[in-house]
Amino acid sequence: MTQNDNTDVFVVGGGPAGLVAAMAARKKGFAVKLADGAAPPIDKPCGEGLMPETQAALRELGITADGSEGYEFRGIQFIQRGKRVAADFPEGKGMGLRRPLLHAMLVAKAEESGVRLLWKAPVSAITPGGVHLKSGFVQTRWIVGADGGGSRVRRWSGLEATALRTQRYATRRHYRVRPWSEYMEMHWGPGAQAYVTPIGKEEVCIVVMAESPDQADFAKVLEEFPELHERLCRAELASRERGAITAMHRLKRVTRGNVALVGDASGGVDAITGEGLRLAFRQSLALAEALKRDDLSGYERAHRELARRPMRMGKLMLLLGRNEGLRQRSFAALASNPLLFEDLLAMHIGQASRVQMVGTGLELGWQFLTT
Numbered sequence: 432m433t434q435n436d437n438t439d440v441f442v443v444g445g446g447p448a449g450l451v452a453a454m455a456a457r458k459k460g461f462a463v464k465l466a467d468g469a470a471p472p473i474d475k476p477c478g479e480g481l482m483p484e485t486q487a488a489l490r491e492l493g494i495t496a497d498g499s500e501g502y503e504f505r506g507i508q509f510i511q512r513g514k515r516v517a518a519d520f521p522e523g524k525g526m527g528l529r530r531p532l533l534h535a536m537l538v539a540k541a542e543e544s545g546v547r548l549l550w551k552a553p554v555s556a557i558t559p560g561g562v563h564l565k566s567g568f569v570q571t572r573w574i575v576g577a578d579g580g581g582s583r584v585r586r587w588s589g590l591e592a593t594a595l596r597t598q599r600y601a602t603r604r605h606y607r608v609r610p611w612s613e614y615m616e617m618h619w620g621p622g623a624q625a626y627v628t629p630i631g632k633e634e635v636c637i638v639v640m641a642e643s644p645d646q647a648d649f650a651k652v653l654e655e656f657p658e659l660h661e662r663l664c665r666a667e668l669a670s671r672e673r674g675a676i677t678a679m680h681r682l683k684r685v686t687r688g689n690v691a692l693v694g695d696a697s698g699g700v701d702a703i704t705g706e707g708l709r710l711a712f713r714q715s716l717a718l719a720e721a722l723k724r725d726d727l728s729g730y731e732r733a734h735r736e737l738a739r740r741p742m743r744m745g746k747l748m749l750l751l752g753r754n755e756g757l758r759q760r761s762f763a764a765l766a767s768n769p770l771l772f773e774d775l776l777a778m779h780i781g782q783a784s785r786v787q788m789v790g791t792g793l794e795l796g797w798q799f800l801t802t
Contacts, residue, residue, distance in 0.1 A: 437570035438464040438547070440722065441562045442577055443554045443584050446473055448694025448711035449577030450537040453546040454492050455719035456575075463546045464571075466564060467578075468553030471538045472531035476603040476675040479530055479636045480504070480615050480628040480705055483523030488712035494540050501528035502629040507776055508614035509765070511758065513658070516765040517614055518773040525615060527630035529605075554578075557587050559688055573722055574690045577711075580678060582696035588687050593698075597749070598678040600647040601640045601702055605669035610635055611662060615705075619762075620655035622646045624703060624752055627659070634669055640677060640703060642753075647674070677702035679745055685734050686727040691718055697734065700745040703752070713737050744778070 440456045442449045445467030453465045467473070486496055503524045508517035541548060549564070556563040561570040576584025585591055610629030618625040623641035630636050637659075641647040649672065653660040678699060685697040692698075694711035714734055721730035751758045765772045 436567060437561075438462045439571065440464075440573045440575060441466070441569055441571040442575040443467075443557070443562065444577035444579060444582075444694070444696065445469070445471070445538075445548065445550065446475065446577065446579065446694070447533060447537055447708060448696075448715065449575070450534075450541045450546075451489070451492065451712050452575050452577050452693045452715035452718060454494075454537075454541050454544050455715045456573075456722055457541075457544045457546050458492060459719045459723045461573075461722065464549060464569060465541070465546055466549040466552040466554055466562070468551065470550045472534040474531050474534070474673075476601060476638070476673040477530055477707065478603075478615075478626055478628050478638045478702060478705060479527055479533075479630050481526045481528055481533075482705055482709055483520050483525060485709040485712060486523065486526065488709060488716065491716060492540070494537070496526050496528060496533070497536060498526060500532050500631075501526045502610060502631050502634075503527075504615050504629055505613045506615075508612065508616045509619065509762070509772075510616055510658070511619040511762055514762055514766060516762065516769065516772045518769070518776040521773070521777045527615070527628040527636065529630055529636075554583070557584060557690070572689065575718065576690060576692040576696045577694050578696050580676070580680070580695040580699065582692065584690065585682075585692055585696050588690040588692075590682060590684055590687055590690070590692060592683045593681065596678060596680050597701075598676050598680075599640055599642055599701060599749075600644045600674065601638055601677045602647045602649055602672060602674045603636065603638045604649060604672050605630070606635050606637060606663055606666040607633055607669040608635055608663065608666040609633055617703075618656045618659055619752065619758060620652070621755055623652045623655065625652055625656055625659060626703075626705075637663070638702065640701075644674070675702075679742070679749070681738065681742065684731065686731055689727075691721075691727055691730055693718055698738065700738070700741045701749060703748045704741055704745045706741040706745075710737060710741060740778075 439461040442465040506519035616627040639652040680698040717733035
């Protein structure tokens with residue numbers, strides 16, 4: 432790279448959000464460079480489930496998740512003290528896929544699309560005219576910050592001001608065991624939640640989440656879920672345990688000047704929603720459209736609209752997790768009316784109309800009052 436290097440769009444951060452943002456901009460005809468201080472494949476503790484709408488966002492860029500390397504699941508199942516409520520996705524299936532496999536697939540597609548990828552190339556600063564790396568300065572029209580929850584681009588561009596922030600702790604393990612369900616399972620306990628994603632014919636991903644690191648300890652959490660403990664106590668660990676912080680985080684603004692943020696750098700919802708990747712991918716597509724129009728104000732509006740439903744659902748899920756009495760009544764209402772849970776799942780993943788959403792809200796309220 433020379434001192435006079437230049438590009439139309441420079442993406443800082445090479446995770447899934449950055450790679451999809453780069454490909455979306457490339458599809459609009461921009462010359463795109465992407466830099467990350469790490470080397471692929473990049474792993475990150477997460478639930479590793481791709482919801483149907485997440486996969487649909489990828490298909491808009493011509494990317495199809497490889498089902499041969501993952502595992503399809505038909506819907507979501509909530510479990511509490513032996514009680515179960517389950518619902519299928521209204522359209523399509525979810526897919527469990529190891530994060531490094533997803534990342535490797537996105538890297539290959541980005542290279543194929545013409546994005547110039549700079550690995551082991553940490554960005555040291557940004558200015559209105561471009562990006563500083565150890566190897567030199569890259570002049571660029573647009574800068575995209577996709578460098579995660581601790582985003583330096585967000586700090587450098589003065590976009591740190593928040594309207595909301597809450598955080599919890601998560602721990603992930605992989606177990607070498609045959610999936611026992613066609614659903615992604617969410618186990619609810621008094622102090623934590625655990626969700627199980629089938630990711631292969633002989634492997635599952637388990638993530639536990641709680642308000643404190645102590646409550647997110649795997650041994651303690653499994654004691655709260657004897658059924659889950661029984662299935663896993665003799666299973667072989669397939670990876671080392673990894674922890675992370677999951678945050679509900681909304682910024683006042685996600686653009687300033689020629690800088691825009693996507694993915695966790697732009698805020699996010701608690702991992703309990705399973706919406707992180709979908710949000711990042713939809714944000715990336717909206718940002719590419721705004722860049723094409725040379726107007727980031729459209730992205731500000733789109734970003735707020737995309738976050739509205741996941742934020743509401745995230746707050747509801749956290750409320751259920753923190754209030755056992757409310758959770759028990761909600762489970763009873765959903766168990767007495769399985770179709771209501773199907774409608775709620777459709778709302779959660781963005782496959783419900785406004786009429787359905789209003790009707791589901793009214794019905795859930797009535798069931799709650801009469802259960």
